[in-house]
Amino acid sequence: MKRKSGMFPILLITIVALASITFWYFLVTKKENKKNEIMNREITEIVYGEVYTFSEEGNKSGYIKFIDGENYLAMPSTKSPEDSFGDGETYDIIFIEGKYSKNNEKFYLGKSVIDTRIFFEDEEGLKKNRYDEIYTITKPNLIDFETGSIEKKEKQWIYRRNSSNGYVEYPLVRSKKDIPNSTEEFLKKYKPVDKASSLSE
Numbered sequence: 001m002k003r004k005s006g007m008f009p010i011l012l013i014t015i016v017a018l019a020s021i022t023f024w025y026f027l028v029t030k031k032e033n034k035k036n037e038i039m040n041r042e043i044t045e046i047v048y049g050e051v052y053t054f055s056e057e058g059n060k061s062g063y064i065k066f067i068d069g070e071n072y073l074a075m076p077s078t079k080s081p082e083d084s085f086g087d088g089e090t091y092d093i094i095f096i097e098g099k100y101s102k103n104n105e106k107f108y109l110g111k112s113v114i115d116t117r118i119f120f121e122d123e124e125g126l127k128k129n130r131y132d133e134i135y136t137i138t139k140p141n142l143i144d145f146e147t148g149s150i151e152k153k154e155k156q157w158i159y160r161r162n163s164s165n166g167y168v169e170y171p172l173v174r175s176k177k178d179i180p181n182s183t184e185e186f187l188k189k190y191k192p193v194d195k196a197s198s199l200s201e
Contacts, residue, residue: 053175076145107150
């Protein structure tokens with residue numbers, strides 16, 4: 001009898017532990033399912049603070065976030081590092097702080113922009129977050145990201161811009177990824193290549 005009563009506390013602890021793990025798993029799963037439900041829900045309106053993504057064929061995904069009734073942040077779609085370096089080109093990362101104008105259900109992105117671009121000459125520099133060149137542009141070319149618009153076409157929100165082959169359109173999707181809140185925050189992750197050190201090597 002003493003042996004049986006001694007096992008009861010162990011059994012009770014095991015049951016409580018299993019119940020706690022089950023409850024925790026239920027909460028985590030419920031939260032993740034709710035997040036996925038929000039992500040997969042049809043975009044009926046543009047919401048400040050939400051990040052939207054779009055994919056241009058053959059390129060990495062682009063991202064945009066509207067901050068308020070005047071300002072937005074974006075990281076446009078670019079070629080992948082593999083394709084860029086494979087073609088003997090630099091790999092570019094672009095970050096935009098912009099102001100937009102709105103007319104009905106169209107957000108025109110080119111009202112005013114600060115377009116910061118960092119360039120990597122090789123994969124090693126990219127892995128170390130060390131860029132070779134940096135440029136800031138305030139007057140975009142005719143086919144740059146910020147000359148486009150976010151607009152509603154039938155029931156789908158799209159990103160639309162001019163290209164060398166005419167106008168192109170890409171559907172918007174909600175994204176779990178966040179993007180930096182300023183150019184300063186964007187650049188904190190990167191440093192310029194030490195040219196003097198590279199030459200000495």
